[in-house]
Amino acid sequence: MTFQDMPKVELHLHLEGAAPSKFIAGLAQEKNIDISKIFDAKGDYAYDGFDEFLSTYEAACEPLKTPQDFYRLTMAVLEETAKHGVVYAETFVSPDFCGGGDVGAWREYLDAMTRASVDAERDFGITLRGIVTAIRHFGPEQAKTAARCAAETKGDFVVGFGMAGAEMVGRPKDYAYSFDMAREAGLPLTCHAGEWDGPDMVADTIRDLGVSRIGHGINAVQDPKLLAEIAEKGIVLEVCPGSNVVLGAVPDWQSHPIVKLRDAGVPITVSTDDPPFFHTTMTYEYDMLAKTFGWGAEDFAVLNQTGLKAAYCDDATRAMIAKKLEAAQ
């Protein structure tokens, strides 16, 4: 079995960030929106450095306007993700980009994405669940509207609440109200932290937001006491090595702390984050982990078991995915 065929669980995937460049180019053309400057000669996303990445990302989101656009986006993303053996994925979706935080509008987008997930499960054999995501740099007030949308629509598709966006904006406690609201609605929680900021941000996020998973969390490696706490509490890190290397959160694959995290007993998973922007796929992540650290089938099986255990889906879905993972062993 090749790394590509190996069945995988992927927990950290931004829906818009996973948009294939050809899909976005096609949608822009249909709508007469000129975003040709964000593509290189091969049609891939082109940018130089983190600031340009953000503006390219924003431009790529411009053609995505209607619920139907999000239906097509979800189908395009899942077709691509399934090609790399992913049998279960969770994706970050933000009401801020789907109806501007209005619960009624959000329901229409959600309905489109849910229909796409059902169709993609039938067509591509991949199961998708959504994590409603606040955008940190939009501020604590806006985060409450995202949390309200999450709480109101918890169900078959919406299984968690989280926060992405610029990590250096505000402190975790500023967003505690939103995380409390989602928790009270019965949603499990994740938050990006420790990708750019240090171990204190990870520690504060765990303490003030009560998350069961951390997006990235790699800088926790700088504090052995914190690592021991994460391991003891069983908080799962959604590690995205290829993203970290391309954006410069770590200098290169060799310096990535994933092995140190794992050796400290921290539960880790591997995901692609915004795959076409970082020129990665789950196959590429596995290839690079094998090449750089000598990881093999057994290591990847553990990653996927950790991912499945940490997934926010219901137990019937978890059992169905467990069978798919087992069948490959």
Ligand SMILES: [Zn+2]
């Ligand atoms: Zn992310």
